[in-house]
Amino acid sequence: MIEARGLVKRYGQVTAVDGLSFDVPPGRVTGFLGPNGSGKSTTMRMIVGLDAPDAGSVTVGGRPYRSLPWPLREVGALLEAKAIHPGRSARNHLVALAQTNAIPGRRVDEVLELVGLAAVARRRAGTFSLGMGQRLGIAAALLGDPGVLLFDEPVNGLDPEGIRWVRTLLKGLAAEGRTVLVSSHLMSEMALTADHLVVIGRGRLVAQTSVEEFIASHSGRAVRVRSPRIADLVPALVTTGATVEPAGDGAVVVRGADGPAVGDLAASLGIALHELSPASTSLEDAFMELTAGTVEYHGEVAGVPGTGGDGQR
Amino acid sequence: MTTTGGVRSPAPDPVAPAPPRPAVPEPPGGAAGFGGVLRSEWTKLRTVRSTTWSVVATVVLTVGIGMLATGMAASHWSHRSLIDRLTFDPTSRSLTGLLFGQLAVGVLGVLAISAEYGTGTIRATLAAVPHRHRVLAAKAVVFAALAAAVGEVASFIAFFTGQAMLGSGPPHAALGQPGVLRAVVGGGVYLALLGLLALGIATVVRHTAGAISAFVGVLFVLPLIVQALPTSVQDAVDRYLPAFIGAVTTATRPGAHRVFAAFPTWAGLGVLAGYALAALAVGAWLLQRRDA
Numbered sequence A: 001m002i003e004a005r006g007l008v009k010r011y012g013q014v015t016a017v018d019g020l021s022f023d024v025p026p027g028r029v030t031g032f033l034g035p036n037g038s039g040k041s042t043t044m045r046m047i048v049g050l051d052a053p054d055a056g057s058v059t060v061g062g063r064p065y066r067s068l069p070w071p072l073r074e075v076g077a078l079l080e081a082k083a084i085h086p087g088r089s090a091r092n093h094l095v096a097l098a099q100t101n102a103i104p105g106r107r108v109d110e111v112l113e114l115v116g117l118a119a120v121a122r123r124r125a126g127t128f129s130l131g132m133g134q135r136l137g138i139a140a141a142l143l144g145d146p147g148v149l150l151f152d153e154p155v156n157g158l159d160p161e162g163i164r165w166v167r168t169l170l171k172g173l174a175a176e177g178r179t180v181l182v183s184s185h186l187m188s189e190m191a192l193t194a195d196h197l198v199v200i201g202r203g204r205l206v207a208q209t210s211v212e213e214f215i216a217s218h219s220g221r222a223v224r225v226r227s228p229r230i231a232d233l234v235p236a237l238v239t240t241g242a243t244v245e246p247a248g249d250g251a252v253v254v255r256g257a258d259g260p261a262v263g264d265l266a267a268s269l270g271i272a273l274h275e276l277s278p279a280s281t282s283l284e285d286a287f288m289e290l291t292a293g294t295v296e297y298h299g300e301v302a303g304v305p306g307t308g309g310d311g312q313r
Numbered sequence B: 001m002t003t004t005g006g007v008r009s010p011a012p013d014p015v016a017p018a019p020p021r022p023a024v025p026e027p028p029g030g031a032a033g034f035g036g037v038l039r040s041e042w043t044k045l046r047t048v049r050s051t052t053w054s055v056v057a058t059v060v061l062t063v064g065i066g067m068l069a070t071g072m073a074a075s076h077w078s079h080r081s082l083i084d085r086l087t088f089d090p091t092s093r094s095l096t097g098l099l100f101g102q103l104a105v106g107v108l109g110v111l112a113i114s115a116e117y118g119t120g121t122i123r124a125t126l127a128a129v130p131h132r133h134r135v136l137a138a139k140a141v142v143f144a145a146l147a148a149a150v151g152e153v154a155s156f157i158a159f160f161t162g163q164a165m166l167g168s169g170p171p172h173a174a175l176g177q178p179g180v181l182r183a184v185v186g187g188g189v190y191l192a193l194l195g196l197l198a199l200g201i202a203t204v205v206r207h208t209a210g211a212i213s214a215f216v217g218v219l220f221v222l223p224l225i226v227q228a229l230p231t232s233v234q235d236a237v238d239r240y241l242p243a244f245i246g247a248v249t250t251a252t253r254p255g256a257h258r259v260f261a262a263f264p265t266w267a268g269l270g271v272l273a274g275y276a277l278a279a280l281a282v283g284a285w286l287l288q289r290r291d292a
């Protein structure tokens, strides 16, 4: 169980984390979702006592991380890809970590086997690919067989097979009753991996919800409608509580009313429909919508100024 | 929290049924202690090539330059002035190479911690050992043991090869003569203390290049600045300079430098130890306070 209460972290003028409170219960994968620069990594560093919060607190199993008697046996963390001395072998890197928490060498070989690095365990880590470095980081997190696991963007640099492997691993760890917090800026990835979501933007909590709920409330409910008398149909739709947006190609996207409801309404008004189809509002769109006001770094589409929303950089 | 150890199953299927025995045996006692951190730091120090290279460089530079210096003294002996011959110190001359060996030891001391910042492993280290002062203490102990061993080996080899290089002209020194053993042992201690100073500086600075620059500055630039001062001030300040302490440590008789201004050997090394401890203490304080 991880409990964050009113976490605040400032770096000079930048407030990276701004009054963040959330819970990560055991037994399920909790996705930690937020756009680039929203404070995910900063929060994870505060959980394991690397960065000190300016206000608020965070506990693991009810205790501040720095007071844990055997930290690696209680919390495992993958924080950065390839944070390894390039001249040291994968095995020696893990042995050095294991020794600090009286973890036997046998366990080092086990985790190397588990992440598929046994064959290259004695090679200098500088020769590793990004994906291999990521696997070594996962091995380090699993070293103490901890009940709480943090993974900061674990699928970064992994191939599709590796991504599936991580997904299965995380679910397996949660199924064993462990607390698993995994960060990502990809909603689609989280939809496949996580059971629960903590969504942040600009260091603030945006949503704390189950993935099912999130999907139910943010996708699939939209329909595309095209009609020669669209101007008459829209006001009628709005009075039923639906929201309507132009899709840009003459059609409109209706949220809050399903296909049959729109069709019935049009028929009752004697309005012909030329198109009535489910609109693909992706989870990614829903996530972007949710964090729209909070995105730190907007991309600008060439020739279309301010595409990113409020235009703040 | 269950720690059933099911994560030990083979890679393709991490959800296999949990095996009966725990993945990690119960810890020995109440909480992680200093011994494990010491073992860990020793593992880290001995498993990178830069350590091997620095150790080799320390010995080769100290011995090699010592041989050059003594060889030159031997070949020029007949052209030397009477005063030169009378003040010639065969011990000090054979230990000339310490002036260069100290750079290699300094690099080793700097890298012992700056490499962790450079590669990002410091985060894994400090997450594994949240009592951060233990990390620095263990680094200092392990490094000091290695540096002292290397320093003594280099100093003794340099002394014996140096005496052999002096040939038939100049006087030779033997370990039994007054002050000679002290000078040779002191030379090794000097190297180890300078290495610790470098470790302390690097803990404060956190960057390899910056820390090496600061270390070289203390050794070579500080004396230049002092030389630009009036003589009366120099006499008061010189004896506090690490490089000056090194020269006095390896001398067995008053040389050309103003030895009257110097601390006695062990007191001088004590001052140097004070610098190293002060740098380490500031480093420890910052390590505890700063974000990793």
Ligand SMILES: Nc1ncnc2c1ncn2[C@@H]1O[C@H](COP(=O)(O)OP(=O)(O)OP(=O)(O)O)[C@@H](O)[C@H]1O
Pocket: A011, A014, A015, A016, A034, A035, A036, A037, A038, A039, A040, A041, A042, A043, A185, A296
């Ligand atoms: N050590 C630091 N010093 C100064 N600023 C920092 C530091 N760490 C993070 N920041 C700033 O804090 C904010 C949050 O950064 P953080 O890395 O936590 O975001 P993130 O959600 O992990 O982003 P990403 O998805 O890109 O990994 C950013 O504006 C970043 O520039």
Ligand SMILES: [Mg+2]
Pocket: A040, A041, A042, A152
């Ligand atoms: Mg990040």
